[in-house]
Amino acid sequence: MKLLLKNATRLTESNVAENVDILIVDKYIKEISRNISDDTAQVVDCENNMVFPGFIDVHIHLREPGGEHKETIESGTKAAARGGFTTVCAMPNTSPVPDSEESVKALLNKINESAVVRVLPYAAITKDLNGEVLNDIKQIADMGVFAFTDDGVGIQTADLMLRAMKEAAAANVSVVAHCEDNSIVYSGVVHLGNVSDRIDLPGIPSLSESVQIARDVLLAEATGAHYHVCHVSTKESVRVIRDAKKAGIHVTAEVTPHHLLLNEDAVLKDDTNYKMNPPLRSKEDQEALLTGLLDGTIDFIATDHAPHAESEKAKGFLTSPFGIVGLETAFSLLYTYLVKSNKITLRQLVDWLTIKPAEVFGMPYGKLKEKEIADITIVNLEKETKVDKHKFHSKGKNTPFDKWEITSKPVLTISEGKIVYKEDIHD
Template sequence: MKIRLKNGKRLLETSGMEACEVLINNNKIEKIDRDLSLVQADEIIDLNGNLILPGFIDVHIHLREPGGEHKETIKSGTKAAARGGYTTVCAMPNTNPVPDNAATTRALLAKINEDAVVRVLPYAAITKGLKGKERTDIKKLTEMGVFAFTDDGVGIQTADFMLEAMKEAAACGASIVAHCEDNSIVYDGVVHDGKVSSRLKLPGIPSLSESVQIARDVLLAEATGCHYHVCHVSTKESVRVIRDAKRAGIKVTAEVTPHHLLMNEDSIMEDDANYKMNPPLRAVEDQQALLAGLLDGTIDFIATDHAPHAEDEKAKGFLHAPFGIVGLETAFPLLYTYLVKQEKITLHQLVDWLAIKPATVFNLPYGRLTERGIADLTVVNLEKEMVIDKASFYSKGKNTPFHQWEVTGIPVLTIAEGKVVYKEDVHE
């Protein structure tokens, strides 16, 4: 099956764009050129001048299945990913049952193979049941092909557990990915410990609860030689610790979410749990430090932390609703509109952080638009405008603080391994 994408554009290496057509042969990119009109193809898709990008990669999402199918399923979550331009997503292990042994991991891989619309690389847990009491068999689970290891949603509370996990992961060539949170100083908080907690009279989560655990872990990573990746960095102190660790040659990488880049605690006007996420929206100084960290390479890329919940769960307010917001379907338009178009970053940088850098950090053979590469492509209409409407989401989760935001730059076609997995009218 050969597909020709005609009348497209691609980014030049330095700046600007050029005319581009792509020939896909089964799951590979066979040819990229300015004009492929003389090449025979089984299907021709006219891109009407829209931009062809490498398929986006999100190393931090929650698909909820098994056990949380009322929030999201592998099928609904990967359809949402495809609509957002993502061709590879990495699913966190806070499911029921947890992928913490061979049997549960094997069952998860089978369900992914059956239902996923795009590529899903599952994490396995660091500790059994995510309870922090007994380590999983990292060697065996690595051999089964899991993406990396994390207890995302809870921090590893004791240094000895993290040290031993890093030793085993380093021996297996696996990565440890950490939600960093010291529970002893969280104080049952639900928002940032700052102006918003005072204004809404809600318990606050101190910045120190995140940064102090990162500081511990980078030293453990240095001692073990393990690749250590920090999830959803949210504080200026965390950025400083990671920057210092990189300068010291420690093998540490980090991600930031779109919501932490685009909002801060001042965005929260009332007790609306669609603004409740963990880590919380921090102070404006933290928001500024996160963008600066991206720009100077301290933070490596952007991940959504897509975390769907049922609407009735999120209606319970900050004190009782679960943490988390959805992000797969809105990430590119939001970041393009409010960072690229406002000239805070370039389009090249955004593509780097959504596709190229995640692939580079985790040694994935995706994320690039190259001949003989895997045919994972996202086509974006940079002129198309829309108002974000949570009712239109493919995801079961409608929990977003970005409802009714006006955005420009919409993914209109997603191809994963040579198959069209999402398509709207590219001529609109």
């Protein structure tokens, strides 16, 4: 199979835009140069469009098995392809939980049957995500899982996290953590601050996140494990991670598009499209997250794509589930509201969605180079439209960004040399 991308514009390593053709043979990029000709290849004219490495998202929820009414591997990966993502890493909050050889093998089989793009599954740190019984990390790691996490539940005891990190270090796999000390969450559903007072809802203190990160970076130092912090949301967390990196501890971190683009002031009423965990924090926290991303304290961006059924989200802030979707809007929103406002550069945005997560986790993806795997995303940076949740390929429509105006849109996604999403590229 051959695919020839003509007249594409790419960013060079020196951040200069140049026009190139890209010849793909089977799963690999065969040649990148000008004026390539091949009469046996399928030709796609990419004139006036940018070409990037396929985007990588290390934090999504596919819900299958067990939560197919929210999302399936097929629908979630179709959403990923529409958003320009060619590699996604699926969290283990499924039923059954991938916490044994049998359940991991079954999940890998489902992925092979249904996934439109590459899916790298997490395995659970503890049995059934119960935070009590440590799984056999070495045995499960040998099956090729991406990393280990208990997803939306912080590991509550230092002893358990210490043992998990020791085993992960020995197996050369990463520990990925949702950081939250349950003893000081106080049944909160929004940030403890202006918003909790304004709409009279119980608040989640910033300290519940940062205090657990502080504990864990010291455990990572003691064990030598790679410790990765999910969806950082507070200025205190940024400070702890920055100090840990300065001390030489192997800690990395991610931030979500919604925490970069929104803060607690956006929550005007009991609208559960704004209910996520960690919650939208203060304006000062939001500014600290962008600063941390720019100075390298935070390594990259991940969506925490978390689809739910509309009936579940309709229950109100107190009882509805946490989470919003993000795969289909991430690039367009970040480009429109951060790149076009000159807060970040296009090169930085692309790196945070490609090469940076690949480097952190040692993945051979995120590169637009000859002889590399042909994971490619083509984006029309001039396309003006609005977010329309009814057009999502995801089953989840739970987004606070519906009807937001955006400039730019992924129009063609190629995974391992195969076109997995395409719309009118010159519309």
